Amino acid sequence: MGGLETAERESAQLAQEIPAAFQPDGFAVRIEAAPDHLLVLERLDGSGLTLMSSHPQTDDGPQDAVVWIPFHKVASFTQRINAFTEDTDAGNPKQAPLVANMEQIRRALLEHLWQERQGLPPLDEERWWELWFDPRISPTDPVTALKALAAERQWRISERAIHVGERLVAHVATTGEELTVLLATNACPAEIRRPTFAEGLYAVDRAFRVDLVEELAERIQPADPQAPAVCILDTGIAQEHALLKPALHERAYTVLPGSTPADRTGHGTQMAGLALFGDFAAALESNGPVVLGHGLESVKILDDNHTPATSPRTCAETTANAVATAEIGNGGPIPSGRVFSMAVTRQSGHGENGVDGTATLWSATLDALAAGTDVNVRDDRIELIGAPEPDASRLIIVSAGNIRGAVPQQMRTEEGALDPLLLSDLSRIEEPAQAHNVLTVGACTHPGRRPQHPRIPRVPTAGRPRQPFTVQPDLGGTHQRSCHQARHRPGGWQLARRPGRQLPG
Secondary structure, three states: OHHHHHHHHHHHHHHHOOOHHHOOOEEEEEEEEOOOOOOOHHHHOOOOOEEEEEEOOEOOEOOEEEEEEEHHHHHHHHHHHHHHHOEOOOOOEOOHHHHOOEEEEEEOOHHHHEOOOOOOOOOOOEEEEEEEEOHHHOOOOHHHHHHHHHHHHOOEEOOOEEEEOOEEEEEEEEEHHHHHHHHHOOOOOOEEEOOOEHHHOOOOOOOOOOOOHHHHHHHEEOOOOOOOEEEEEEOOOOOOOOOOHHHHOOOEEEOOOOOOOOOOOOHHHHHHHHHHHOOHHHHHHOOOOEEOOOEEEEEEOOOOOOOOOOOOOEHHHHHHHHHHHHHHOOOOOOOOOEEEEEOEEEOOOOOOOOOOOOOOHHHHHHHHHHOOOEEEEOOOEEEEEOOOOHHHOOEEEEEOOOOOOOOHHHHEOOOOOEOOOHHHHHOOOOEOOOOOOOEEEEEEEEOOEOOOOOOOOOEEOOOOOOOOOOEEOOEEEEOOOOOOOOOOOOOOEEEOOOOOOOOOO
């Protein structure tokens, strides 16, 4: 009881120091469970209380939950806690499911909202923070309040928020010390995470061959403009490429401000060639017509110059915007069906979400898109809202990622034989391939030489607590050479490159 009273008193004092426009109608508390006992989270998300987030028990500490309590609900919550000292007619303590396993209540601090496995970064350093808001805890729009606060305190803030299910997600750049102010305002986040930004991507070098292009281009018979299409989400596309243009029908877009759909790194064009021709060697070696059964679309989601932006775009925002852009089109022929292909992944560092399959904003966005959730792009936010619609579901194919940091001895069997596929057993999939509703593809086999037991990296992906994990990838692709990795700088997005015979340029 004393902890709740202290939390209320401290929160009320902090709220008085905040301008009236930003004063909250409640406060957040951290409720800690008794060791080796579980809180009944459902009881903490009702009767005026709102469950903001929770952490499972670990070797370092017990389970806890962060709960929003309106000031006018403190008295009733106190009564429920006090009732635990009384017995029911059956002789059991009253309010036992709610109160029995509570060990401590205190005012929530910034570190209690932190959802990453890595520790909270130094609070005296400016950085970007990913803020997840629960609109239920405030009668006002938390993103609107956040923008006003950011302007007043001179924080940088992302141009758009993302609406995923019941949560609003926005990003600000400031120090952790400054960010603590939010906990005493009507823009108090329910969760705080480390963001993943599109500007962190570094692409592979372009290495196109030009042999036989003209001869092959003369033999191509493109599909009907309304035929199903593969929509490539990548670095753009070479729109005038003689082998791609017949299938593109001017359906090349970009979602990056100040950018064109042109591919300046080559990766997106390579992926388009693979999507259109599959095993390109077969097309090159044949003499007859090459009949195409589907078309192409391209949406550029990766920056050309890799320079930091004033307001970085998250991978989630960029991907959702790309899907909406393709579906809206530009007045050209509309394909009768569409498959989204994204050979773009980000390697999660040790301790970051996504390493063990934990859901991230990026993977959650893909899950919502694949389930048929509506995408609404507005001036200041992207909304993924509404119930999943099976008839509007999207087939999204995502690469499993790259093999990285390999050393020669990891590619040899106990007998000393060279076996590059051993690396697959040691490699995890990469964000956002842990998404449940997408089709995750890993490349491991060779045309004409199928391994007896092909090994594909299979790791736990995001699952509900205490429920069985799923495994990814769902499929193994084919390539003609051993996997090789894209060059990158630490912390950036990575391009899942499927080597083999490249599309000539």
